[in-house]
Amino acid sequence: MAQQKKSIGIVGARGHTGAELIRLIAAHPMLELAFVSSRELDGQRVGEHSDAYAGELRYENLDAAAVAAKRADVVILALPNGKAAPYVEAIDRATPDTLIVDLSADYRFDKAWYYGLPELTREKWRGEKRISNPGCYATAMELSIAPLKDLLAAPPVCFGVSGYSGAGTTPSDKNDPEKLRDNLMPYALTGHTHEKEVSFQLGLPVEFMPHVAPHFRGLTVTTNLYLARPLKREDVLARFHQAYDGEKLVTVLDEAPWVSRIAHRHHAEIGGFALSADGRRVVVVATLDNLLKGAATQAMQNINRVLGVDEYTAIPA
Ligand SMILES: NC(=O)C1=CN([C@@H]2O[C@H](COP(=O)(O)OP(=O)(O)OC[C@H]3O[C@@H](n4cnc5c(N)ncnc54)[C@H](OP(=O)(O)O)[C@@H]3O)[C@@H](O)[C@H]2O)C=CC1
Ligand SMILES: CC(=O)N[C@@H](CCC(=O)OP(=O)(O)O)C(=O)O
Incomplete structure (x- = not known):
């Protein structure tokens, strides 16, 4: 039945x-x-x-x-x-x-x-x-940080850029297409709710600098992670693959993902994995559709x- x-x-x-x-x-x-x-x-x-x-x-x-x-x-x-x-x-x-x-x-x-x-x-x-x-940026930040959480030497620093649907429908500068045209609008550069949310959920301090851009949907978070010991790029990739290869809604890419490719999609993409020459700094890029994942x-x-x-x-x- x-x-x-x-x-x-x-x-x-x-x-x-x-x-x-x-x-x-x-x-x-x-x-x-x-x-x-x-x-x-x-x-x-x-x-x-x-x-x-x-x-x-x-x-x-x-x-x-x-x-x-x-x-x-x-x-x-x-x-x-x-x-x-x-x-x-x-x-x-x-x-x-x-x-x-x-x-x-x-x-x-x-x-x-x-x-x-x-x-x-x-x-x-x-x-x-x-x-x-969870919050939209917070989802991207937590997915980006979690696989390296035990190796961090300093608070992760996250640069976020969201499409303006993230600002809801109540009129404001952050969802005004005229004010956003040819523009990138920084806001809540310290103390954003999602900075507190990620710090609370992961149990470590996180620094977050959000911006709104003229596109409608999809966000990018670029996260800088300082590591307590040097890693090779393949070590970093292995950690992300281990964390997410079994997940239908998180895709690990070699290249840094583009926000234009994630609009209307239900998953998050994480890639980039650029390492500094000394192997102690890694930059990870995550995209997701703020209205979906x-x-x-x-x-x-x-x-x-x-x-x-x-x-x-x-x-x-
Ligand atoms: N937009 C995004 O990317 C994301 C949003 N969120 C969260 O989801 C929630 C909804 O976001 P979003 O859909 O963008 O918001 P919108 O501004 O687009 O929609 C808000 C909704 O709430 C209703 N509403 C507004 N004020 C009141 C009120 N005082 N009492 C009762 N109803 C009210 C509105 O309808 P009406 O005025 O007709 O009653 C509308 O349906 C927010 O808390 C947001 O932070 C979370 C993740 C991502
Ligand atoms: C562009 C933009 O304004 N984005 C929203 C994030 C939307 C969201 O997920 O926020 P909640 O934590 O309120 O659910 C903001 O920064 O407040």
Whole structure:
């Protein structure tokens, strides 16, 4: 007998990550989209905004109590930072067994929540149904640093460049195509949330300098790693191959990856591996689509895990 589908709702479904989640869920054999919330699109048909969705569902303006009253099996929170708590509290009260995946930074420092970067934390999942999805840059930084973590002589220094979809849909300089034209916009050069997130998750200080560029989607993080002892390039490559060769969504390349090649793709690419002449400094380049492996695809990996189905279900190759 076919298994019954699980109901899933998205809070903050109008946004960039919400749109990607609708697309992934529409193709998922075990998930049925039960509700999508948006204040701005209230009453409009989802099918008018997503070519991937064919049903009759409409966006609704739902507060926390209304979301909890839907009693969905899975709720994804795709809200701006700082907005998740009322939804979590209402679901905790009404249906504590509901799986919540939060895309914001709100629970990434909360040890009661599972931090879902599967390639690095898969073994740490203890059946939690409260999952914080990592930040987009943070995913690229952690994947770049983890294989050499035990050999570091100094804090990793990460130079990040994101497409402007990373800045969401609330208008700002960082998502204004006019201000970004022919431009590279530095911001939060010390103390970015993802600097704190990676430092917290890897247990070592990390330095991060983000920028936004005129392209829409995809990010690059170039990481400088000082090593406690000299390595040869083949030693570095061997560590990355060992870490990720079994992973469908992380590809290790010889060359440094290009962001133009990762847009709309679900995996991350890591390459470059340039060594200084003394073998004590290595530069690693990572790219990923901030809306996919940096957000929606990673959320789907986490949901699949909790559903007990193959982690890559409904994630295109
Ligand atoms: N963009 C990216 O690359 C990534 C984003 N994230 C995180 O995912 C989350 C969503 O990001 P993104 O999709 O880019 O954001 P968007 O700005 O594109 O969308 C935000 C969504 O939240 C809704 N919303 C905004 N303010 C409120 C509010 N006060 N109360 C209720 N709903 C609200 C909006 O809909 P409406 O106004 O119609 O209600 C919209 O659906 C953020 O926390 C972001 O940091 C994580 C990784 C990558
Ligand atoms: C270009 C741009 O502005 N990017 C966002 C990163 C988006 C993201 O993943 O951030 P959260 O940690 O808030 O989920 C930023 O730097 O805040």
